[in-house]
Amino acid sequence: MQIIASAGSGKTEVVSQRVADLLVEGVQPEAIVAFTFTERAAAELKERIEARVTTRLGPEIIDQLNGLFVGTIHSFCFRLLQQHVPKYETYDVLDENQLAAFVSREARRLGVRQFDPKQRLFASVQRFLQNVEVVDNELLEFNDLPDDFQTVLENYYAALTRYRLLTFGQQIRAAVEELQKPDVASRVHETLRFLIVDEYQDTNPAQEELIRRLTGSDTELCVVGDDDQAIYQWRGSDVDNIVTFERRYAPVTTFEITSNRRSRPEIVEVANGFAQSIPNRLVKEMNPTRPAEGSSPRVLVWRSADEMEEARWITDLVLDLNEAGVPFRDIGILVRSGVAFGRLLEQFNAFNVPVQPGGRTGLFEQPEAIVLGMTYCWLSGINWRKPYQYGEQVELSSLLDQYATVFKLRGEPHKNRVKKVIKQWQEHAQTKDRSADLVGDFYELLDVLEVRDWDFDNLVRFNALGTLARFTSLLADYESVRRRARLDAEVHGEQVGGEWGGEWYYKNLALHIVNYAQGAYEGFDGEPDLTLDAVDITTVHRAKGLEWPAVFIPSLTKKRFPSFRTGRQQDWLIPRPLFNATRYEGTDADERRLFYVAATRARDWVSVSRHDRVTTQAVQPSPYWEELEDHQTDPNDIVLPPIETQSDGDVDTLAITFSELASFLDCGLAYRLRTLVGFPPRLAPELGYGKAVHHLLRHVAEHTQRTGVVPTDDELEQMLDSHFFLPTANKVGHREMKGAARRLIGNYVKNYEPDLHRVWETERPFELHLNGVRVSGRADVILDKEGGVPAGLAIVDYKTSADSDIAAYELQLQVYANAGRREGLDVRAAYLHDLNGTREAVAVDTSRLGSAEGIVEGAATRIRDRDFEPSPGKRCRACEVRTICNARAR
Structure with a gap:
């Protein structure tokens, strides 16, 4: 079945009704798999399905949907x-x-530098990974590739296996390969009967092959999409998948849903007209269902003398809309790329227009990140260099002066404390x-900087805190990869530790920051806050699936929209005959689809604008702007x-894992700092020990069930050799913890x-649905x-740590027991x-389960109300974020 759902036609509703x-x-829930393009879309679809099923079958059915899969292909x-x-x-x-x-x-061991003419490390890494992505997206055979690239590629895949790592592309490639095995x-x-694929127009060849292998004589395929909204070709998606679907999967029943329930008729008319310019599209035309209202134009096309003036006009119009009763959150500013953000944000700041947080600026555009990046360059003797600038040595005195300015240090004594730390x-x-x-x-530096005393209610200060969290994540990313252990190629069952320090550990970090992180890491996304009244300014790609009553599409100049990079031929390591390189390099048709997506985000009003000059340099208008000159x-x-x-609308259901819930109950402020702001934990050698033991117990149970x-x-020793892996442990630590695991499992x-x-199932997922909250x-x-x-x-839950919170474990078992009973299982004990x-037995009688429900619902209410009350006590000594908490126990 193919459903062509035009923009604004209620595609999510169509999919949810299909599942309902x-x-x-x-049909049993476990027989249905629904793919979405993003996790956000999955959450929305799941909630919509639950609402529709509740209406038709009653609220009790929600507790029986545990086996239904709604999520991304990855x-x-x-x-x-x-x-x-x-x-x-x-x-x-x-x-x-x-x-x-x-x-x-791994670059030196792999020989990656050969792929850059100047032997530059980071340029060669970027080029190599760009080509690896194509190999995975297109499922190319290694033997068809040039010898030099093939050799490095095979070694790269072998390295990932040694380190027990997967990439996003590898997940799909590996799944396709495993599905070629009859037993898998x-x-x-065995259970799959209905496969539903949302946003089908954005699938790449590897995803299409996965879909094909999941579809069979006993599995019905339903794809939903719109070829006019295919905007991810630069990541490998192939619009031909949806255009040629009827021919490849014949016989096919096709439905067209062309009623646009979102936009006013004038907007629909303009979008229809523009869509006609997209070549090789499925023939269709949207029909508006909302009435025309008023005599003022709904589509405005205008120009300004320069970029600053354009930003000023947009700011004035945003303020006018707000004064007319339009909330700021009902206004979207959609740009082709981040280069258009600068002037807009500058004007919004000048006139106090609130803006939704959202990673629209790079991490290293923030002064805190710059100072911290310079610090790692200083301590390792690497020159600091901003992108496209010459490097320069970092002087300690100048660095400390910047600390004083950016972090508002309190005089020389405070500066000296910072100096001592670095x-x-x-x-x-x-x-x-x-x-x-x-x-x-x-974290110790943040203690000395006295971040704990910042006013978290001050938006500027809180965004700076978010910058620190993002920088900590950068360090955690680098550290997790550098310290990653690998399987010992010489001794089966043992592992070799990763890098743990030394001069080049820090030098490589500084080089990573200067040459990669500055251009790759985005700034703080902000906390989820549905009550925030602020303008959304984002790229068109990120706006996919969203809508606003009023939309601005600025900077329609010849080199910005369409992008000046479109159609630029690249120097691939893969011979062009092996894949459709043009798809990755972009075409005018791709850019037209992107503009169509932007225009159809608007419900009531859309502004399309350009400028004649950036500053003094004249720029040409976009051809898309010229095609709309009638307006x-x-x-x-x-x-x-x-x-x-x-x-x-209704308050969204809070979807939370039990681990997150337990973290919140332990301490609201720590939950906020870790889960919402994003401060990561430090890496410990024993990281993953509990997980490894749990996996071994699963193998023991499955062996017993299989053999009797x-x-x-x-x-048992063979299982330990094959499956006991600790991501950051060295050889000695791995041996010691492997011995501990051997004793635990042997005694069990x-x-x-x-x-x-008696094992009925291992690692069984549960979901408990209560008032306004879903715990998984x-x-x-x-x-x-x-x-x-x-x-x-x-239900049995294993505990490997002696200092674990018993109350949290008991609540966890009560939540799972409650979910199991609601699902129809005869859960008698935990x-x-x-x-x-x-x-120890955990009480799961009706009274205890009722009390557990009260705890969960109370916590959910507090989270929605943003009540992140700290809980100081003995737990503070082991808390990762204690150095940025002013409520910590002394």
């Missing part, structure tokens, strides 16, 4: 790999920044036998039409063998035959099993 129809027909693939391919259980996924740091670390394919297809860092960088702790050391007006003559503000007998000592097998014959989590193991009843179940010794 299936559930009403009696998350589905990772779940598939971890569920069906044991080796992937201990793998971690690298994001783009971590991947760049990883390849920089049969297990996946001088210690410099000494550490030159000490060979000292282990580095970048994140931990950075041109003088900005002095603009009369605003009536604009219907968006309803706040518990594993022998030799078999010896003392609780009957349990292993995963139980370690579920036993059957509880109390001698075949269908009677007991146990907290300390792998170091005892097992």
